[in-house]
Amino acid sequence: MTLNEALALIKSSAGRGGEKKPHYLVCGFEPLHLKTFLSAHLLDRLPASGVGILNGVYGDLTGNLSSAAKSSALAAAVVIEWGDIDPRLGLRSSGGWAEEVKPDILASAAVRLSRIEAALAGLAERMPAAVVAPCLPLLPIGNTIRAQSSIAELELDQLVTSFLLRISRLPGVRVVERSRFDGVPRTDRLDAQMELLAGFPYTTSFADTLAGAFTEVLYQSVPKKGLITDLDDTLWSGIVGEVGADKVTWQQESHTQIHGLYQQMLAQLASCGVLLAVCSKNEQTVAESALARQDLFLKSESLFPVCANWEPKSQSVGRILRTWNIAEDSVVFVDDSPMELDEVRRAFPGIVCREFPKKDPAKLWALLCELRDLFGKPVLVAEDRLRQQSIRASAAIQEMGEAAGTDEFLAGLDATVTLDWRFDSSDLRPLELINKTNQFNLNGRRIGEGEWQRYREDSKAVLSVVSYADKFGPLGKVAVVLGTAEPGAKGRGTLKVSHWVMSCRAFSRHLEHHTLDSLFRETGADQIEFDFEATDKNKPLQDFFRAAGIAPDADGAYRLSRSGFSPPSTELPHHVVNLTK
């Protein structure tokens, strides 16, 4: 994006309705073009919203961090430059960097970075903060030629790297990967004239790159949930049905490491909670015999289900989607055959289909990087590790057919439903559920981390996070209700529910009934008003509303009164635990 394109976009977006979403650009320099580009990139990323950019004063990064923490901003973009770490490292300083000064520069840099860290911790408690470490070239402080690192430069780098490691562990802080800017030489990032003239250090093209990176990190795409892989010439080299299970290869010594690398990538994804399944044109027993090999680079139990047959692959993919109970747009399909990819793509246009480049390591490298981006998420939560196990349990229950719906079956589950009414700002799982769940979702509306934090600060907010466990194992946190209770609601009032989501893994357990029951009990509200909106995907919630008799009243509002609420015809046999403050 050029500066003029950014300015034109901002101008054309001036008429966007609704409240402007405030963001804070925290830096120690004059924000100038970076503010323009950040505004434009955010407008591009948030097409339904207006965007406002707040900023602080020149030369006081730490103070600006504190100001941002007190602001109404929903997210912060924080840029740290060498001059913020020590003013003598900036172009506008006259402090010098002679040898005798360097120990003092290093000592002061350590102190300043600690102060920045403390201020960042305060900021990140209230909103997500994307942080960029110094990306401008250092002043020529080294005593060496430029081709040789100097001790002072290495010590500064070490201070910064150590600082980044510390802040990356702060909840809410997202460190922008420095290699993201590798495509721009450091010398092309600095606009020395603009720095001396106006206190703004970046070229416009680099300001655009920076703003794009901030937006990408603060507003990440919803990660995919599952990957379906082919076997022959994809997970391994060779046709297992022809050469046999012991002859397919994926190792360096057989020059088929390209498949081994792919296996290791899948193992990494599985360890992060990504669902993996197999879709292969093979005999089931033949495929399973190769998957049973002990030298596979991923655990074969990570692959579920394994669909090996001679049907069109789209049919197997459909079966896998039903087993996982997730939407096609949450899934990636990898196969070496363009024809198979095309067949699946036609049946499921929402699936991301990628060709396995069995002869091209450079393309494999690109595929692995793309998979990281498709499945990457800011933080891993405990539920990520439970997902595969719970999908297997759900599949086992599905296989029981109608027997799984009986009172006897439910009673035999020995289930515990836990409703946690406490607001833990460091736990992002409830927010993840709100932003990932499509089917049992009150209205499909998503919320950002900053808005989430504002709910936490709202004394009227009511949050219930529902966890579930039974004899098949824990599902973890699977449902969230978020709303507001008007003052006086205790006893007789209305609880307005703005968000209600439940993971598809928890369907058929009557958790929704427990949730409503507990909402009435814990809030004391006389009625619950749902901010319902039909979407293309929330049919399961619509079905539940229909079954529970929740329909629009004369005002068009979806309300459920305490007297009108009745548990389902079956008993609710679960053990219920409420965790309150």
Add this chain to the structure above:
Amino acid sequence: MSDIQERVVRCFSNVFPDLPADEIPRASTASLPAWDSVAHVTLLSSIAEEFGQPFEIEDYEELVSYPLIVDRIENQTRHA
């Protein structure tokens, strides 16, 4: 209106979206309150990008009105 003038007007319009188009030819730092130091640097950066011609530091002090900016661009273009 010449091509240069049209392009300069477009830059003005992006930086000062509330300024009516017919007032742009008379705009100057003295007459337009919104033309502060930040807007000045933004405007000249926008114009430099539009014409692919960077300004010198001293230009930032001299180019304080629409006519002066248009004159400078026309001169630069003539001597290019």
